[in-house]
Amino acid sequence: MDLDDPPEQREFRARLRAWLARTLPTLPPPPAPADWPARRAHDLRWQRTLYDAGYGELHWDASPTTRLIFLEETEAAGAPYVGANFVGLLHAGPTIAAEGTEAQRQRWLPPILRGEEVWCQGFSEPGAGSDLAALRTRARRDGDHYLVSGSKIWTSHAEVADWCELLVRTDPDAPRHRGISWLAMPMDAPGVTVRPLRTLAGSTEFAEVFLDDVPIPVGNRVGAENDGWRVTMVTLSFERGTAFVGEVVACRRVLRQLAATARENGRWDDPVVRRRLGRLNAEFRALWRLTQWNVSEAAATGGVPGVGGSVFKLRYSHARQDLYDTAADVLGPDALDLDSPWVLDRLSSLSYTIAAGTSQIQRTIVAERMLGLPRGR
Numbered sequence: 215m216d217l218d219d220p221p222e223q224r225e226f227r228a229r230l231r232a233w234l235a236r237t238l239p240t241l242p243p244p245p246a247p248a249d250w251p252a253r254r255a256h257d258l259r260w261q262r263t264l265y266d267a268g269y270g271e272l273h274w275d276a277s278p279t280t281r282l283i284f285l286e287e288t289e290a291a292g293a294p295y296v297g298a299n300f301v302g303l304l305h306a307g308p309t310i311a312a313e314g315t316e317a318q319r320q321r322w323l324p325p326i327l328r329g330e331e332v333w334c335q336g337f338s339e340p341g342a343g344s345d346l347a348a349l350r351t352r353a354r355r356d357g358d359h360y361l362v363s364g365s366k367i368w369t370s371h372a373e374v375a376d377w378c379e380l381l382v383r384t385d386p387d388a389p390r391h392r393g394i395s396w397l398a399m400p401m402d403a404p405g406v407t408v409r410p411l412r413t414l415a416g417s418t419e420f421a422e423v424f425l426d427d428v429p430i431p432v433g434n435r436v437g438a439e440n441d442g443w444r445v446t447m448v449t450l451s452f453e454r455g456t457a458f459v460g461e462v463v464a465c466r467r468v469l470r471q472l473a474a475t476a477r478e479n480g481r482w483d484d485p486v487v488r489r490r491l492g493r494l495n496a497e498f499r500a501l502w503r504l505t506q507w508n509v510s511e512a513a514a515t516g517g518v519p520g521v522g523g524s525v526f527k528l529r530y531s532h533a534r535q536d537l538y539d540t541a542a543d544v545l546g547p548d549a550l551d552l553d554s555p556w557v558l559d560r561l562s563s564l565s566y567t568i569a570a571g572t573s574q575i576q577r578t579i580v581a582e583r584m585l586g587l588p589r590g591r
Contacts, residue, residue: 227283233267234291244294247558248417254332254374257297261329270327274311282459282506289463296460298371302326302333305452306379309396313445314436322377322398334375336366336399336423337446344572346381346446347390351425353382353397355432360384360397362405362428372408372421375401379449380430385440394442396449398434405429414561451523453570458530459505465537466498468559472541481544490540497533501526521583528576531566538563 241260245252264270272284296303307326310318325331342348351364362382372378378399385393401408405428410418437445473491476482508522538560542549549556567573581587 223279223283226280227287230269230284230287231291233269234287234293237263237267238291238293241294250298250371250374250418254298257294257299258329258332260294261296261299261303261327263329265328270329274308282509285460285463289460289467295464298332298374299326299329301335301370301375301379302331302377305449306333306335306377306398308452309379309445309449310398310436312448313396317433318398318436331376332371332374333377333379334369334371334401334421336369336372336378336380338366338368340365340367344568344575347394347443349381349383349394351380351382352386353384353395353430355384356429358432359429360395360432360435362397362399362425362430364425366423366425368411368420369408369423370420372401372423373410373418377401378423381442381446384442388440391443393440394446395439396436396442396445397430398436399428399430403428403430414564416558450571453523458527459509461534462498462501462505462530465534466502468541469494469498469537472537472544476544479544479546481546487540487543490536490543494533494537494540497529497536501530501533504529521579524571524576524579525584527570528573528580531573534566535563 241263242256245256247253261270264272269284272281303326307323310322314322322331326333337346337349339349339351342350349364351362351366353360353362360382362380364382366380369378378401380397380399382395382397383393384395387393399406405426407424407426409422409424411420411422412418413420469491473482476487476491481487504522504526508526511522538556541556542560545556548554549560551557571579582589
């Protein structure tokens with residue numbers, strides 16, 4: 215596989231770089247990290263700006279090389295991250311594109327790309343931990359609607375979302391991994407109650423969502439009834455395989471900043487610090503190469519990332535935590551300044567070995583599906 219830019223992409227990179235140089239200085243400053251309504255407006259505005267310039271669809275409808283160039287250049291230029299659009303752009307949207315009907319694609323995909331609607335993720339439930347198949351939220355058929363009752367927790371961006379990718383049990387008598395369906399739920403439907411959760415970093419990125427006989431049209435089901443586990447695996451493949459790609463680029467930029475700071479404050483003279491920075495540099499270079507491989511493999515096999523996404527997720531989660539632990543060593547007392555973004559990023563990094571499937575789950579997937587080891591009891 216050739217990992218360098220093919221000649222036809224060089225012009226695209228140059229054009230994008232020039233556009234970013236003209237556009238980014240015109241953007242308003244980002245809002246406070248904990249102000250999610252303001253962050254929603256900010257993130258939607260950026261997505262609309264990308265869309266109007268012809269870059270809005272590059273998360274999905276582009277060659278792997280073009281997509282990676284887009285991520286490299288936007289991050290290197292300091293462009294806003296997808297933010298509140300994370301779920302819609304990076305795994306709900308791709309899932310609908312892969313598994314939805316043509317009518318569903320026409321209804322939901324354009325508003326995501328135009329920066330008009332925000333999605334949240336309603337997968338996790340109280341008492342289920344990382345075992346998604348243990349979900350108990352039920353949906354019973356009532357004519358052309360499902361009536362959904364139950365609760366979700368750690369629902370990303372529920373406070374500001376228009377839609378929710380929702381897992382429900384549609385056949386309570388079926389085996390655990392069957393009898394599940396994947397629904398698109400409007401967050402303003404009657405019976406939906408959102409209670410924001412304040413995280414260690416002070417953000418309300420997550421929420422509890424309570425569902426009391428919420429009517430959801432049957433036409434909002436993506437995939438066949440009781441086939442939701444398979445659709446969910448598609449969602450998780452995008453979440454683990456490609457959704458963190460932009461963050462790897464960001465971590466490489468942070469690492470360069472950290473090395474520069476170490477040279478300025480004298481920590482570079484410590485050989486232990488230099489070894490840690492060097493190891494992290496090698497780790498993130500390897501992760502970027504793995505990202506290129508995963509994206510290329512997904513394009514070659516129908517667009518859905520494979521088990522390589524679990525390898526990436528496992529290593530990336532730990533590398534990110536190591537990065538911010540090293541940052542604390544380099545910065546010293548400044549790492550405790552609550553007004554510093556380093557503090558929020560370090561606290562946030564703690565969640566990465568849990569979010570999108572714990573490291574234990576990723577190891578099990580790699581062992582069973584990639585290495586062919588026997589299933590554990």
